[in-house]
Amino acid sequence: MEFHFLDRFQQMAPPAGGDVLKMASAPGVIPFSAGNPSAETFPLKEMEQVTKELFARQGAAALFQYGLSEGYGPLRELLQNRMVGKHGTGREFDQLMVTSGGQQVIQLFTRLMVEAGDAVIVEEPTFMGALNTFRSAGARIRPVPMEPDGMDLDRLENLLKEEKQIKFIYVITTFQNPTGFSTSMEKRKAIYQLAQKYDVMILEDNPYFELRISGEYQPPLKSLDEEGRVIFAGSLSKILSPGVRLGYAQAHKDVIARMTMLKQAGDVHSNLFFQAVAAEYFARYDLDAHISACTALYKEKRDRMLSLLEKNLPEGVTFSRPEGGLFVWLQLPEGLDGTDLAARCAQNKVAVVPGAVFLADSTQVSAGVRLNYSTPSHEQIDRGVEILAGCVREIMG
Incomplete structure (x- = not known):
C-alpha cells in the first residue's frame, strides 16, 4: 500500500540522529549519546x-x-x-x-x-x-x-x-x-x-x-x-x-x-x-537533599570528563564547561563535520550525538557533537574520552 503523509512530516528528523541512541544501548558501547539522568539517582527505596x-x-x-x-x-x-x-x-x-x-x-x-x-x-x-x-x-x-x-x-x-x-x-x-x-x-x-x-x-x-x-x-x-x-x-x-x-x-x-x-x-x-x-x-521527603545528592554525583562525573577532555584533545578543539545539567558540547575546528566524528566513534563503540540533528536545517553541516556525562560510569568516561580523542585526531589528520 502507498501511504500519503502530510508534507510537513517528511521534514521531521529521525529520533536522536537515527541509530545513535539505539547503538548506545548495545552491549559494550560507551553511552556518551544518552540524554538520561543516572539510574544511581533514582530514589527507589x-x-x-x-x-x-x-x-x-x-x-x-x-x-x-x-x-x-x-x-x-x-x-x-x-x-x-x-x-x-x-x-x-x-x-x-x-x-x-x-x-x-x-x-x-x-x-x-x-x-x-x-x-x-x-x-x-x-x-x-x-x-x-x-x-x-x-x-x-x-x-x-x-x-x-x-x-x-x-x-x-x-x-x-x-x-x-x-x-x-x-x-x-x-x-x-x-x-x-x-x-x-x-x-x-x-x-x-x-x-x-x-x-x-x-x-x-x-x-x-x-x-x-x-x-x-x-x-x-x-x-x-x-x-x-x-x-x-x-x-x-x-x-x-x-x-x-x-x-x-x-x-x-x-x-x-x-x-x-x-x-x-x-x-x-x-x-x-x-x-x-x-x-x-x-x-x-x-x-x-526532602527534595532539595535528594537533588543535592544528584548534583554531587554529577559533579564528579562532569569534572572527570572535563579534565580528561582538557588533557587528551588536540589543539583547536573546544568544549563547553557547563555549570550543571547533563551535557558537554564539543566543537571541532571549522570545516570539519561532527557527523563524521560520530560515525568514527561508533565504529569504536563510543556513541555521541552529531550536532546536525540539533539544527533547524538538519541537512547542514555542524562541527559539533553532544556528550553526556550523567549516564556513563567513571570507567566508561575514562575509556570513552580516550577513544573519542583518538577519533578526533584521525578526523583532523
Whole structure:
C-alpha cells in the first residue's frame, strides 16, 4: 500500500540522529549519546515505601481510576508552591498543569499557537524533540545563534523586526540541550523585553535548571513575567525519574485552560498512579537533599570528563564547561563535520550525538557533537574520552 503523509512530516528528523541512541544501548558501547539522568539517582527505596503506604491508605480504586486532565490536585499544589516559593515564578493569573513529561508542554503549546506557515524562533543548536514538534505543526523555524551566555540578541531583534508571523520564542535558559550553556540574567531580561516590544510569547523549556553543580543560581526567565507572556515547561524526569513521564506547565490561566482541553482530547490525563507517588514523595521527603545528592554525583562525573577532555584533545578543539545539567558540547575546528566524528566513534563503540540533528536545517553541516556525562560510569568516561580523542585526531589528520 502507498501511504500519503502530510508534507510537513517528511521534514521531521529521525529520533536522536537515527541509530545513535539505539547503538548506545548495545552491549559494550560507551553511552556518551544518552540524554538520561543516572539510574544511581533514582530514589527507589523511598518510592517503594511511598507506594506501599499509598496502597494501604487509599486502595487500588483511588489510584487506578480516571483523574483530572489538569493533573492530580496534591501534586499540582506542591509543584506550584515550590515554583512560587523557591524560584519566584507564578503570579495571581498563573496556574499549573501536570503533563506527560516536559515534551508534552511543548507539544500542547505548539498545537495551541502554531498554524502551518507561522514562525517560531529557536536557539541554534537546540533540542531536537522541540524542533520535530515545530516541524510537525508546519512551522517555519527561524534559528538564532546560541552564544555561551545565551542567544545572539542582535540577531534575535533582527528576526523580530523581519518576521510578521512569529508565534513565540523557544528558549532553554539553563544548562541548555545540547550545549550546556546557560542564558545570563542580563540576556534573560533582554529577551523578555524584546518579547514585550514585539508582542510575542516565550516558551521557556527548563528541565535541567535544578541540577546546578557550580556557579551562581539564576531564577527562571518566568520569574520576570508580570503579564502572562511566558510559558514555563518543567520536568520531573531529571530529578525523580524519566520513566514516570511527568512534567508540568506553569502559565497564564487562560493558556492552561486551553492546553488542558487539548490534553483531554489527547491522552485524557497523565499517569495518575505516578502522580500520586510523586506527590507523596515530595510531601514526605526532602527534595532539595535528594537533588543535592544528584548534583554531587554529577559533579564528579562532569569534572572527570572535563579534565580528561582538557588533557587528551588536540589543539583547536573546544568544549563547553557547563555549570550543571547533563551535557558537554564539543566543537571541532571549522570545516570539519561532527557527523563524521560520530560515525568514527561508533565504529569504536563510543556513541555521541552529531550536532546536525540539533539544527533547524538538519541537512547542514555542524562541527559539533553532544556528550553526556550523567549516564556513563567513571570507567566508561575514562575509556570513552580516550577513544573519542583518538577519533578526533584521525578526523583532523
